[in-house]
Amino acid sequence: MNLDLPFLLHQTVCGAIAAAGFGVLFNIGFRSLPWCAASGALALAVRTYCLTGLGWNLEAASFAAALTVGAAVQVLRARTDISQNALDVVGCIPMVPGSFAAKAILAMFALTSTSTVDASETLITAVQFALRVTFTIGAIGTGLAIPTLLLRVRVTR
């Protein structure tokens, strides 16, 4: 195990800020923002622990983080005055691999250029990034859906 605590704390705080910022964008009220921050912090803490502490790959770590957030939100849903869908999705927003998606599409643009230097390497880069985006979003979506599908209690909302 090779866990760097200051790095874990840094990632957790950044996850909390990113989730709370996107909470404002999604028009969540100020009183509910701490829940969004907690959700983002939990997601990034679990993902960072799995990545650096356990040595998992990004997709597996994202799946574990989304699963944890989804389960925590299911348990806490009665205490928060915010829709469950919002809370778990906002928490996982910092894990959405937007930069990989941008890099994948840029690599595809480069591939179609007439002055491509190393086409096969560019193609492999594009495919690698595209696959990572697909698998990571799949992992996040599946991780969030499993607790909902397993633990959904049909309470009156």
Next chain:
Amino acid sequence: MDAIENLIPEDSGSAPALEPIAMVALDAGRMLMEAGASANSIDEIVAKFARGLGADRVDLRIGYASLAITIGIGNNGITRMREVGHLGVNQRLDQELWHLAKRVSRKELSTEQTRAELTRLATKTQRHSAWVMAVAVGLACAAFGRLLKVDWLGTGPVFLAATIGQFVRRELLTRHVNVFICATLVSFLSSLLGGLGARWAGSETITTAMIASILLLVPGVPSVNALNDILEGHPTLGSARAVTVAVILIFVAAGLWFGQVLLAHLH
């Protein structure tokens, strides 16, 4: 599931009683969908409204751009359709709709009162001010930047670029600029500002700073909703959402590419 003979409507002249119930339930579903809800939530809320207003049977079809409902009371039934507008994210409206659904399902409100409440929610639900939203998004993108290993010198420019980008995006959307064109314009502006700022500040992670500056445009909620919808038995809606997400990402990347090309020329 109801037997087919129970679902065949009779022409008994009772359609006017069913019509307002169908339209109010559809409106609630449309508003929730436009507020960024997943298909299961829409299904659930429409059923709550329709049953709370007196319907015995409710069947809903959820498309990307329209909702269609069949409701029945006794041996009578009608089918109606409603167009759905731009799919954004508005959690306060989502929350208010669920509170209203609770009251309707307890049969506290008539159809007319429910319609009036929906109109009030559509017009009166508060939103954060443009500046609060822009600063919050700027902070979020700066945090994203740190997660992507942008150095501290590049973090300030990311904050400023994303703040300005969000402000411009909101202005463009209020002027009804096409969402895809808007994504390219904002991506170009934010990435260019982020790149120029990071270079001016002496950052060594200029490319990553440019990417972090445009992360406000990544459609995170629709992409998670797309997968949720497929997993929960709505593959048509989920696929439509996934295609929209992919096209938005292409337009965002095009803006980033233009930004990178211009920054290289300025250098």
